[in-house]
Amino acid sequence: MGQDKAVLRHFVQDAIRLLRPVWPLVAVATALGSVGGLATAAALAKINEAFYGEGGLADGVLLVFAGFAALSVIGTFAASLGNAYAGGRIQAALSCDLTDKILTAPIERLERLGKHKLLASLQGDVSTIFTAIAFLSPIVVAGGTLIGCGTYMLILSPALSAVTATVLILESLGANILRRNMLRYFEDVRKNREATQKHYLTLTEAAKELRIGRERRLHLRNVALRDCIEQGRRLTTRIAVIQQSLSMLSQSTNFLLFAGLIAYKILAGISGAELSGFVLVLLYIQTPIAQLIHFVPLIGQAQVAYRRIAEFAEEGAEAEAGLLSARPPEPPRRIRAITLRGVSHGFPAADDRAPFTLGPIDLTIRAGEILFIVGENGSGKTTLIKLLLGLYPPQTGEILLDGVAVTAQTRDTYRQHFSAIFFDYHLFDELIPADGAGPESARPLLERLDLAGKVGIAEGRFSTTDLSTGQRKRLALVQAALEGRPVLVLDEWAAEQDPTFRRRFYEELLPDLRRSGRTLVVISHDDRYFDAADRVLHLAEGRVVRLTERASATAEPV
Numbered sequence: 001m002g003q004d005k006a007v008l009r010h011f012v013q014d015a016i017r018l019l020r021p022v023w024p025l026v027a028v029a030t031a032l033g034s035v036g037g038l039a040t041a042a043a044l045a046k047i048n049e050a051f052y053g054e055g056g057l058a059d060g061v062l063l064v065f066a067g068f069a070a071l072s073v074i075g076t077f078a079a080s081l082g083n084a085y086a087g088g089r090i091q092a093a094l095s096c097d098l099t100d101k102i103l104t105a106p107i108e109r110l111e112r113l114g115k116h117k118l119l120a121s122l123q124g125d126v127s128t129i130f131t132a133i134a135f136l137s138p139i140v141v142a143g144g145t146l147i148g149c150g151t152y153m154l155i156l157s158p159a160l161s162a163v164t165a166t167v168l169i170l171e172s173l174g175a176n177i178l179r180r181n182m183l184r185y186f187e188d189v190r191k192n193r194e195a196t197q198k199h200y201l202t203l204t205e206a207a208k209e210l211r212i213g214r215e216r217r218l219h220l221r222n223v224a225l226r227d228c229i230e231q232g233r234r235l236t237t238r239i240a241v242i243q244q245s246l247s248m249l250s251q252s253t254n255f256l257l258f259a260g261l262i263a264y265k266i267l268a269g270i271s272g273a274e275l276s277g278f279v280l281v282l283l284y285i286q287t288p289i290a291q292l293i294h295f296v297p298l299i300g301q302a303q304v305a306y307r308r309i310a311e312f313a314e315e316g317a318e319a320e321a322g323l324l325s326a327r328p329p330e331p332p333r334r335i336r337a338i339t340l341r342g343v344s345h346g347f348p349a350a351d352d353r354a355p356f357t358l359g360p361i362d363l364t365i366r367a368g369e370i371l372f373i374v375g376e377n378g379s380g381k382t383t384l385i386k387l388l389l390g391l392y393p394p395q396t397g398e399i400l401l402d403g404v405a406v407t408a409q410t411r412d413t414y415r416q417h418f419s420a421i422f423f424d425y426h427l428f429d430e431l432i433p434a435d436g437a438g439p440e441s442a443r444p445l446l447e448r449l450d451l452a453g454k455v456g457i458a459e460g461r462f463s464t465t466d467l468s469t470g471q472r473k474r475l476a477l478v479q480a481a482l483e484g485r486p487v488l489v490l491d492e493w494a495a496e497q498d499p500t501f502r503r504r505f506y507e508e509l510l511p512d513l514r515r516s517g518r519t520l521v522v523i524s525h526d527d528r529y530f531d532a533a534d535r536v537l538h539l540a541e542g543r544v545v546r547l548t549e550r551a552s553a554t555a556e557p558v
């Protein structure tokens with residue numbers, strides 16, 4: 001409940017923020033739409049007056065009718081145009097907003113949400129919200145029409161209007177029960193979309209494995225995906241049934257009202273003008289009521305979509321401030337030392353997964369050294385480098401750069417001292433060398449890494465990234481080295497290299513990078529090359545168990 005209130009608060013705040021740049025347009029469009037709706041009611045009144053008015057037609061009734069009709073058409077058209085334009089602006093703002101949310105959300109939160117959820121939001125939620133916003137214009141017109149028609153009915157007969165209003169209120173109460181059910185189904189539809197997205201990712205990313213493994217292929221097709229598709233079909237049908245029930249309720253209500261009119265005429269008597277006016281209005285308001293009924297699921301879907309987008313900022317996972325403000329690139333600064341003082345990070349237990357805590361860790365990385373981080377699978381090496389890189393803020397302790405503590409405000413500047421190649425790295429093809437050097441500065445490195453015959457440079461990009469696994473990793477190293485940052489962090493970089501290149505990496509490339517002023521932090525399982533490091537940090541179950549130093553071959557107490 002509290003969470004729902006928080007989501008609603010975020011939604012209102014976001015809606016106000018998104019509407020702020022276009023509010024004059026939205027206000028004008030809404031006003032025109034309302035005027036159009038009211039003019040429609042007035043035109044109806046004129047029709048009724050022309051047909052049933054007592055004492056013949058007033059002068060110029062046709063002209064007045066034409067005026068109202070024109071106002072109705074123009075008002076509706078202008079409202080649609082205005083809202084379409086404003087809707088487009090809001091959709092663009094929403095897309096940028098979601099991108100910003102992902103760019104600034106805590107990394108751990110993104111890891112927990114998973115790729116499929118992020119894609120489902122990026123691809124589906126924004127357009128769902130936009131569709132609902134785009135439908136606001138007809139709703140404004142429909143609202144104006146209903147208010148105008150209601151006023152006209154009130155003028156015609158207050159007693160009959162009271163009966164009509166009571167019946168319509170009862171109908172909307174019934175409709176609300178259906179609407180609540182529909183909202184529940186929309187939640188399920190959205191969950192189902194995420195599950196389907198996950199299977200689609202498997203479908204595309206595991207094409208090779210699926211071709212080789214018949215069981216997996218058939219399981220994905222006949223069980224996993226089919227379940228999702230079948231569930232989607234069931235939900236769509238249920239939603240359609242509710243939607244049709246809403247239409248049926250509205251239609252029945254209308255017939256009930258007509259029956260009421262007949263009964264009223266028999267019991268209390270009613271003039272021809274009153275009767276025809278009511279009939280005309282009740283028939284006319286069918287369209288705006290149908291639009292409102294159509295709008296109900298759109299609002300429901302938008303609500304669910306918004307809740308999903310709001311999840312990025314959930315659970316106190318505050319967005320990181322200042323990440324999106326452009327700053328002039330700073331020349332890479334030499335560093336003296338990075339100190340981790342009592343730093344720890346824990347992953348809570350979830351489902352069947354046991355909790356894991358890394359640290360507390362005390363470690364000083366000296367400028368210009370080659371530090372290896374080693375340990376068994378799951379000992380916490382990657383978590384340690386994520387802490388070192390400022391991707392996870394320490395849950396306890398602090399990190400100091402040259403003796404100055406890194407804070408939330410300085411964390412992004414701190415990160416700019418690093419280049420990293422993660423185990424699951426992303427290879428960018430654009431070249432952004434440091435110090436304003438041109439893309440051509442990559443050539444010597446391409447030669448050094450035996451890539452010059454495969455990869456060229458054109459228009460500031462590598463000509464291709466379609467390479468073997470080991471070659472792609474070498475290209476990532478070219479990128480990282482070109483960035484010119486003082487610290488280079490490599491997570492099992494050599495894992496995919498052939499024995500010759502692996503030896504060159506440990507015995508030539510690392511010392512060369514160090515000579516060029518780099519500090520190197522390297523995760524490695526290659527124990528035969530551990531002596532390439534100045535120091536080796538051994539991790540086990542999230543704790544530092546040993547720190548060995550090559551020169552003296554002694555182990556520092558930890």
Ligand SMILES: Nc1ncnc2c1ncn2[C@@H]1O[C@H](COP(=O)(O)OP(=O)(O)OP(=O)(O)O)[C@@H](O)[C@H]1O
Pocket residue numbers: 111112347356375376377378379380381382383384
């Ligand atoms: N995003 C995460 N959410 C929850 N638990 C995690 C997450 N990342 C890692 N862990 C857990 O933390 C522990 C350490 O993981 P980490 O990736 O740091 O190990 P590692 O030493 O790098 O292992 P490997 O040699 O296999 O790469 C593991 O038990 C893992 O299950």
